Amino acid sequence: MAQGLNGEPNPANRAPSTSLPSTDGGSTGSLSRRQLIAQRRKSLPIADVEKRLVEEVRKHDTLIIVGETGSGKTTQIPQYLWNAEFCHDGKTIGVTQPRRVAAVTVSKRVAEECGVELGKQVGYSIRFDDMTSGLTRIKYMTDGLLLREALLDPYLSRYSVIIVDEAHERTVHTDVLLGLLKDVQKARSKSNCTADNSNIQLGNGIIFNKELGNSGGFKQQNSQKVLPLKVIIMSASLDARVFSDYFGGARAVHIQGRQFLVEILYTLHPQPDYLDSALITIFQIHLEEAPGDVLVFLTGQEEIESVERLIQERLRELPEGKRNVLTVPIFSSLPSEQQMRVFAATPPGFRKVILATNIAETSVTIPGIKYVVDPGFVKARSYDPVKGIESLIVIPTSKAQALQRSGRAGREGPGKCFRLYPESEFEKLEASTMPEIKRCNLSNVILQLKALGVDDVTGFDFIEKPPRASIVKSLEQLFLLGALTEDCKLSHPLGHQMARLPLDPIYSKALIQASQFNCLVEMLITVAMLSVESIFYAPAEKLDEARTAMKGFSSPDSDHITLINVFRAAEEFLEKRTGINKGKDEKILKKWCKENFINSRSLRHARDIHRQIKGHVGQMGLQISSCGEDMLQYRRCLAASFFLNAALRQPEGSYRALASGQVVQIHPSSILFRAKPDCIIFNELVQTNNKYIRSITRIDYLWLTELAPQYYTMEK
Numbered sequence: 054m055a056q057g058l059n060g061e062p063n064p065a066n067r068a069p070s071t072s073l074p075s076t077d078g079g080s081t082g083s084l085s086r087r088q089l090i091a092q093r094r095k096s097l098p099i100a101d102v103e104k105r106l107v108e109e110v111r112k113h114d115t116l117i118i119v120g121e122t123g124s125g126k127t128t129q130i131p132q133y134l135w136n137a138e139f140c141h142d143g144k145t146i147g148v149t150q151p152r153r154v155a156a157v158t159v160s161k162r163v164a165e166e167c168g169v170e171l172g173k174q175v176g177y178s179i180r181f182d183d184m185t186s187g188l189t190r191i192k193y194m195t196d197g198l199l200l201r202e203a204l205l206d207p208y209l210s211r212y213s214v215i216i217v218d219e220a221h222e223r224t225v226h227t228d229v230l231l232g233l234l235k236d237v238q239k240a241r242s243k244s245n246c247t248a249d250n251s252n253i254q255l256g257n258g259i260i261f262n263k264e265l266g267n268s269g270g271f272k273q274q275n276s277q278k279v280l281p282l283k284v285i286i287m288s289a290s291l292d293a294r295v296f297s298d299y300f301g302g303a304r305a306v307h308i309q310g311r312q313f314l315v316e317i318l319y320t321l322h323p324q325p326d327y328l329d330s331a332l333i334t335i336f337q338i339h340l341e342e343a344p345g346d347v348l349v350f351l352t353g354q355e356e357i358e359s360v361e362r363l364i365q366e367r368l369r370e371l372p373e374g375k376r377n378v379l380t381v382p383i384f385s386s387l388p389s390e391q392q393m394r395v396f397a398a399t400p401p402g403f404r405k406v407i408l409a410t411n412i413a414e415t416s417v418t419i420p421g422i423k424y425v426v427d428p429g430f431v432k433a434r435s436y437d438p439v440k441g442i443e444s445l446i447v448i449p450t451s452k453a454q455a456l457q458r459s460g461r462a463g464r465e466g467p468g469k470c471f472r473l474y475p476e477s478e479f480e481k482l483e484a485s486t487m488p489e490i491k492r493c494n495l496s497n498v499i500l501q502l503k504a505l506g507v508d509d510v511t512g513f514d515f516i517e518k519p520p521r522a523s524i525v526k527s528l529e530q531l532f533l534l535g536a537l538t539e540d541c542k543l544s545h546p547l548g549h550q551m552a553r554l555p556l557d558p559i560y561s562k563a564l565i566q567a568s569q570f571n572c573l574v575e576m577l578i579t580v581a582m583l584s585v586e587s588i589f590y591a592p593a594e595k596l597d598e599a600r601t602a603m604k605g606f607s608s609p610d611s612d613h614i615t616l617i618n619v620f621r622a623a624e625e626f627l628e629k630r631t632g633i634n635k636g637k638d639e640k641i642l643k644k645w646c647k648e649n650f651i652n653s654r655s656l657r658h659a660r661d662i663h664r665q666i667k668g669h670v671g672q673m674g675l676q677i678s679s680c681g682e683d684m685l686q687y688r689r690c691l692a693a694s695f696f697l698n699a700a701l702r703q704p705e706g707s708y709r710a711l712a713s714g715q716v717v718q719i720h721p722s723s724i725l726f727r728a729k730p731d732c733i734i735f736n737e738l739v740q741t742n743n744k745y746i747r748s749i750t751r752i753d754y755l756w757l758t759e760l761a762p763q764y765y766t767m768e769k
């Protein structure tokens with residue numbers, strides 16, 4: 054079905070655009086860089102088919118585009134459409150990405166290619182960070198952000214084209230977005246309708262309402278005519294048939310040709326320890342291969358930090374002249390300025406080794422990468438709808454992911470990808486990743502769909518239906534949290550307030566609840582600190598010192614209060630140093646963290662999240678007050694918020710989670726590991742050989758019946 058598009062080269066199409074504005078004023082320095090960029094653009098495989106692609110988009114309302122990694126889909130197609138006047142009448146071309154880092158870096162690149170300032174004609178918008186203006190015509194954003202925009206602008210009326218990029222990732226937001234786009238398309242093609250501020254009925258009984266506030270940082274438009282919406286679905290590795298069928302036999306085209314060759318190398322035998330094998334490969338590349346940076350895919354922050362330490366240790370064993378390796382980590386919970394460090398130029402004479410999670414797997418171009426090391430594993434969400442428990446598990450990648458990973462090399466020249474498993478294992482991998490919607494808790498998505506006016510969630514036209522049990526469980530959870538009424542409608546005001554906060558419903562509920570318990574100050578810190586990985590850092594060689602440091606912050610009743618103590622200690626430490634500039638503050642805080650065995654990256658991220666959520670709850674008008682010394686009040690609030698995560702001690706010292714009936718153990722890192730109180734709430738379940746719970750607070754069982762009677766007076 055996919056149509057080859059490897060048409061005859063058409064140099065005329067590739068002449069530098071005349072319609073793109075330029076800001077460079079013609080200075081010689083920037084001119085040469087621009088010339089280089091123009092040359093690069095012309096040499097991309099996609100450049101040969103610009104005209105034909107534009108024609109395809111004109112002819113078809115929905116188009117599926119499959120093209121090799123690095124062929125130029127993400128950066129070029131929006132520019133082609135802009136040049137072809139798809140932005141007439143001030144309309145915007147929206148491009149969604151599954152990840153924030155891709156939205157930011159690709160928009161920067163495209164702004165540079167167009168010779169415009171980022172945030173003007175080309176911009177990005179991600180949660181808590183909007184770099185767009187009234188001038189923006191090409192807008193990169195996360196798929197989740199576009200969903201939030203739909204709450205305010207149900208026709209997506211500002212867009213002439215929406216490009217859903219990296220659709221193969223099948224994030225839960227991409228899947229919901231596809232259903233939404235189908236409906237918006239139908240409604241917009243029916244007639245020249247006018248978008249105003251009233252409720253609007255679209256498609257199959259989906260009512261979009263506009264009661265919710267602006268939580269995505271975008272600007273609302275006034276009433277205006279909306280024309281048919283063009284939808285483009287793109288990836289290097291998707292099954293075009295599935296998407297084509299979903300969009301009623303939509304046209305699919307293939308862009309042939311890749312820019313540079315990536316040689317794929319496999320191991321002869323399966324590797325018993327993929328971390329060790331990754332280390333060996335990194336050093337083999339460093340010592341034996343030509344210059345070029347290395348990108349290594351690992352599964353999470355802890356793994357990345359331990360590999361980073363091991364690299365440093367092994368480097369010390371090398372002769373001085375061979376120690377020229379710079380390690381740079383990137384993972385999703387790293388603050389964005391730190392994530393951007395991977396894109397900075399490698400200092401001369403050094404080899405950069407980037408240690409990344411799958412955050413760097415799609416869309417991004419990291420300059421200098423010549424080698425990719427792929428152990429073949431990824432941390433993925435998994436959901437048990439019967440028990441209502443979501444956990445993260447390490448699983449083998451799919452073929453599509455392996456292809457994307459190798460595609461991060463070969464973007465500026467030929468590259469090599471070292472897969473740390475035999476070729477026979479590759480053949481056994483799943484073709485594509487299981488859609489996230491089939492393996493995650495759906496509470497968040499259902500809350501958003503309800504806020505969009507989709508009352509019958511089971512009847513929603515998903516590209517692939519999530520398991521019915523997951524929908525039912527999530528509806529039940531939302532009802533128990535008070536977000537839904539008995540007839541499954543969004544409740545007033547709680548459900549509406551919860552939908553406004555860009556957080557998991559359980560955390561949104563905790564914040565709203567806390568404003569009633571007069572401990573929102575404390576809960577804001579809690580939610581921020583729970584949103585990052587491992588605040589405490591305990592190196593094996595300094596375990597005793599680390600434990601002593603942790604004791605200095607600890608509360609006998611609660612990991613949550615312990616986290617609050619850390620956050621406040623850091624704030625107090627900084628406050629004492631008034632008058633010192635921000636850059637210096639960060640340095641001093643880093644030193645303080647080191648002395649106190651706190652992970653400074655995690656703490657910085659938590660401080661950042663705290664600032665952002667505080668802004669949100671402030672906008673919502675919630676009362677931000679503190680319970681002061683009364684931590685009993687705060688613990689009661691935790692019980693009222695996280696009653697679905699309560700557990701009771703069993704005679705032999707393990708715990709029974711009350712909602713799921715699962716037997717779990719307190720994780721050794723918890724303050725309450727030895728104390729083993731009778732009744733607790735927890736925030737995290739980690740599955741290794743045992744089922745461990747983390748982030749724990751002691752509560753009184755009677756609080757549950759008092760504060761969550763809707764659940765605890767029911768027969769269990």
Ligand SMILES: Nc1ncnc2c1ncn2[C@@H]1O[C@H](COP(=O)(O)OP(=O)(O)OP(=O)(O)O)[C@@H](O)[C@H]1O
Nearest residue numbers: 122123124125126127128129162289416418464465
């Ligand atoms: N930030 C950047 N710096 C340097 N070159 C870049 C940058 N971004 C893109 N490029 C160049 O543009 C090419 C096309 O990138 P683009 O992201 O458009 O490809 P793509 O087809 O969307 O790839 P993928 O499927 O991997 O997302 C890259 O191969 C690279 O040569």
